Amino acid sequence: xxxxxxxxxxxxxxxxxxxxxxxxxxxxxxxxxxxxxxxxxxxxxxxxxxxxxxxxxxxxxxxxxxxxxxxxxxxxxxxxxxxxxxxxxxxxxxxxxxxxxxxxxxxxxxxxxxxxxxxxxxxxxxxxxxxxxxxxxxxxxxxxxxxxxxxxxxxxxxxxxxxxxxxxxxxxxxxxxxxxxxxxxxxxxxxxxxxxxxxxxxxxxxxxxxxxxxxxxxxxxxxxxxxxxxxxxxxxxxxxxxxxxxxxxxxxxxxxxxxxxxxxxxxxxxxxxxxxxxxxxxxxxxxxxxxxxxxxxxxxxxxxxxxxxxxxxxxxxxxxxxxxxxxxxxxxxxxxxxxxxxxxxxxxxxxxxxxxxxxxxxx
Numbered sequence: 444x445x446x447x448x449x450x451x452x453x454x455x456x457x458x459x460x461x462x463x464x465x466x467x468x469x470x471x472x473x474x475x476x477x478x479x480x481x482x483x484x485x486x487x488x489x490x491x492x493x494x495x496x497x498x499x500x501x502x503x504x505x506x507x508x509x510x511x512x513x514x515x516x517x518x519x520x521x522x523x524x525x526x527x528x529x530x531x532x533x534x535x536x537x538x539x540x541x542x543x544x545x546x547x548x549x550x551x552x553x554x555x556x557x558x559x560x561x562x563x564x565x566x567x568x569x570x571x572x573x574x575x576x577x578x579x580x581x582x583x584x585x586x587x588x589x590x591x592x593x594x595x596x597x598x599x600x601x602x603x604x605x606x607x608x609x610x611x612x613x614x615x616x617x618x619x620x621x622x623x624x625x626x627x628x629x630x631x632x633x634x635x636x637x638x639x640x641x642x643x644x645x646x647x648x649x650x651x652x653x654x655x656x657x658x659x660x661x662x663x664x665x666x667x668x669x670x671x672x673x674x675x676x677x678x679x680x681x682x683x684x685x686x687x688x689x690x691x692x693x694x695x696x697x698x699x700x701x702x703x704x705x706x707x708x709x710x711x712x713x714x715x716x717x718x719x720x721x722x723x724x725x726x727x728x729x730x731x732x733x734x735x736x737x738x739x740x741x742x743x744x745x746x747x748x749x750x751x752x753x754x755x756x757x758x759x760x761x762x763x764x765x766x767x768x769x770x771x772x773x774x775x776x777x778x779x780x781x782x783x784x785x786x787x788x789x790x791x792x793x794x795x796x797x798x799x800x801x802x803x804x805x806x
């Protein structure tokens with residue numbers, strides 16, 4: 444595995460997990476790269492990575508690299524993903540896979556043509572609780588679906604992460620891109636999680652309308668100003684047909700749903716957090732398939748899970764729930780939502796995916 448980008452997700456989500464002893468029989472870290480002076484070298488030394496590079500092209504040319512995880516700013520994912528596919532490398536895309544549906548279409552088509560496997564974070568439907576929620580809704584346990592709400596707020600989180608406060612290559616990671624186009628803003632950064640959960644549970648949406656704007660045009664990081672140009676307050680209304688709707692938000696402050704769980708309301712019941720009709724459906728042994736042992740207590744275990752989904756697919760030929768088609772539909776919602784807000788016109792969604800059928804859902 445080659446780790447592309449040694450910033451927050453690269454360090455905390457990929458390198459920290461893949462350097463653990465319990466995965467060495469299935470995947471090994473063979474290379475990492477980062478253009479920041481000294482960062483890839485320092486990361487390689489800390490996590491025991493065989494090779495380190497400044498240039499991405501050099502990592503792709505390394506014959507010891509079979510697959511890559513893209514831990515880079517979202518706006519770079521399309522170009523870097525296509526380059527990896529052309530080089531014959533399998534790809535794990537950290538969220539969000541691409542910025543536009545057109546980019547996602549090209550990634551999916553080219554990967555298929557080249558025989559390359561791609562997994563796209565976040566694999567929210569790998570969580571047993573989310574599968575159980577879908578099972579309850581399909582069984583009619585909340586009656587007829589009426590509406591749902593999902594979303595997230597990012598606040599100042601990225602300004603205060605542990606990788607931002609120092610002066611060495613592994614702790615001076617600049618967060619400016621989170622607040623700038625093309626890949627910044629709460630929708631691509633955090634609402635992508637509840638959107639994957641919402642659509643995984645309810646299935647694909649049909650249309651979207653929205654309002655969106657920029658509340659904080661300037662941020663401060665280590666005494667300097669960051670000029671922000673990406674919307675930080677976006678509210679979508681999804682049409683699920685037959686009068687059913689879902690409210691989705693990505694904002695700088697305030698939440699109405701619990702964490703990244705959707706709230707779902709039916710004619711005779713509801714889902715709120717991990718509770719169906721006020722009954723907690725979590726179980727003591729709930730975990731994503733690979734998040735066991737030491738990984739349970741580590742940060743970004745969901746990133747590790749999605750990485751291992753790709754590893755399994757490469758080694759065993761088993762496609763992942765965390766599919767590029769699901770990711771593309773979420774991208775369609777976000778991209779079309781911004782277009783709806785700009786034009787004032789409801790947008791038809793042109794993508795779809797196959798949600799998990801009843802027989803594949805956790806009991």
